[in-house]
Amino acid sequence: MSAIVPDALIASRIQFAANITFHILFPAVSIGLAWMLMYFKFKFDRSTDAAWMDAYRFWVKVFALSFAIGVVSGVTMSFQFGTNWPGYMQTVGNIAGPLLAYEVLTAFFLEASFLGIMLFGAGRVSKRVHTLATFLVALGTTISAFWILALSSWMQTPVGFEMRGGRAHAISWPAILFSPSFPYRFTHMLLAAGLTTAFLVAGVSAWRWRLGDRRDDVRAALRSAVQLAALLIPLQIVVGDLHGLNTLDHQPAKVAAIEGLWETQRHAPAILFALPDEAAQTNRYEISIPGLASFYLKHSFNAEIHGVKEFPGAHPPVAPVFWAFRIMVGVGLLMLVVAWTALWQLRRRGEPGSLLCRVLVLMTFSGWLALAAGWYVTEIGRQPWLVYGVLRTANAVTDAPAGRVGLTLVMYLLLYAVLLVAFVSALFHMARKAGTSPQATTMNAVADPFRGDDKQSGVDNHA
């Protein structure tokens, strides 16, 4: 890129961040919910308890909605690589291209084609084919995550390539696919998707419970979600820790920013609170526990940890990474406490108390918060690189005029704000409606696969 316009860079970065933040909320729900729906269906097939089918009926609508938003915001991403970051594909297109192509070929068609059968095909195919369609959609969402995380991990820890004439050329595809940070990132993301879904389902179910809607399907969904959350959150904490140690090996500058450590030091403190000051390269109002960071990063209180100042011109902005990390970890610990308390209470009393319900409702979107914060840690933490050590973000940006980028930025921000409000409001609207109407099956004419009759709906134009 010949002309680098700083404003277009900032606007493009905000636009991409807005886009990808908004986008990831919905695939996370789709991945988790797809497998949860599989579980509901499996339980129904095994027990023929109608509660599981009712739970499926309600949550499949939420799935359809979040899947649709995920698709359209994902299409946007595939265009933005070119519109805003032309230098990206020009430099590493030989690596990123095949991974993205395989995502389209192996995941998008699978999920999009069988989604129709999953949502609308129950009356047209056998029970077994319908379950298979549900499974293939769930599989598709997970395969999609595999390719995207493979690419994202390669951008963080690039291996298996060489630079020729300013362009990356692949040498070893297995090395590229399974780059050093990939196993951690992929597992971390899938667990995050599971947790996001578990708290979403638990929160909405608890909200219905509070409204007095205490049917078996609400109970079943709530119990399943709490069990899932209680199972996944300790795993996530362990995987997250391993991921952090992996990052220390490959991206010490990122870990320095996460820890808020400016100076390289032995006996490095774990900083609980601070206001990192980028200009003065120091922390203000720091509260810390001496030696602890050295211990949990290198398992010795005396170990040396590199500080941000060690990486002049090649470290991320400290404050956003520092804070995003603390938000993620804070929400994670809260999830642990809430999930295990909830599980204990459900086991002991058989139903949730009013305080627990209130807390679960407040935690409905806690997964989204932790998810976004976690991605901020890793993506802002990669700066100033787009591909770590290979391509700087500033060298990949479009030379489109800043005004044009600003215009589309405003458009996307407005659109996403409206859609987010619409999604949340539709979610609780559906939940309320499911609770008040004795026949939950009439609430959605098209998207309900198990509707027995549709005489009263407008869909049947033969009526």
Added chain:
Amino acid sequence: MPELANPTGWLPLIFMVVMGLGVLVYVVLDGYDLGVGILISLASEAEKDAMIASIGPFWDANETWLVLGIGVLLTAFPLAHGIVMGALYLPVAAMLLGLILRGVAFDFRFKAQDSHKPWWNRSFCAGSLLAALAQGYMLGLLVVGFERSARNMLFAACIGLGLAAGYCLLGAGWLLMKCDGDLQRRAVVWGRQALWLTALGIVGVSVATPLLNRQIFDKWFAVPNIFLLAPIPALTLILFIFAGVALRSLPSRFDRQSHGWDWVPFAATVAIFILAFHGLAYSLFPWIVPQRMDIWQAAAAPESLILILAGVIVVLPVNIAYTIFSYWVFRGKSRNLDYG
């Protein structure tokens, strides 16, 4: 053009065909559901539900073909993707806005509060129209090599209108196959109006393109090319007449309870789209950025293309198979979209 026996010679050609296939299938498949989206502005409340039900199981998979087409541009021709997308920055943003609006409106209109439904209907229609206009506009800018003179932009805007009319024609043809009763009769009326506009659009584009672009003029109007190419416009004309005759005769066939011809306007329109697509492809080949970058200059490294090609050969036929399976599951009139 490099040696075709060489991988650097034939790989880009193969990917040009795959990209073309992706775009063509996208234009036909998403074309009909965008068309239905535009047409709901003319329909009553009950008809809107029926029309949207007719595209319900399909629109998502249809849009995936756009991702395939743009994915090939992004992954196989990475050097061109940035140039093309940069040159089309605002129309791309407009198209995405349209696709996002209609995609989510489709789901929200069933799930949100009743009082919001008219707004989602409007979003669905406006989004469909915006996406269609933007796609046509981008095609127009591509044909003129992204040179933004007033004349070229007017030309591109006219292609936008023409493409939107073409999508309406596809949409009306789809409704003829998938719906019946009064809605089917209204689809005949919509189809007849859209047929005229589409014909006008294609004639306009065919006349204006060679006049605006000297290279394209030379490609078409040299001997013997002009004789070899003559079947394309001739067949298109025949198909238009055929579709017109079919649309004219359909109402009396409905009176006689005869539905054997319901599929004819849609099939004829698809054939027209395929011919127009080939005409355009011939005009543009081998440029991916007209007069600036050809497919060989834009291509990714052969070792990357080979890997993608392996995936395309193994997976794309499977994708096509389950796309067909999905259409087969939902065959027949969309009234069968009751799930009992």
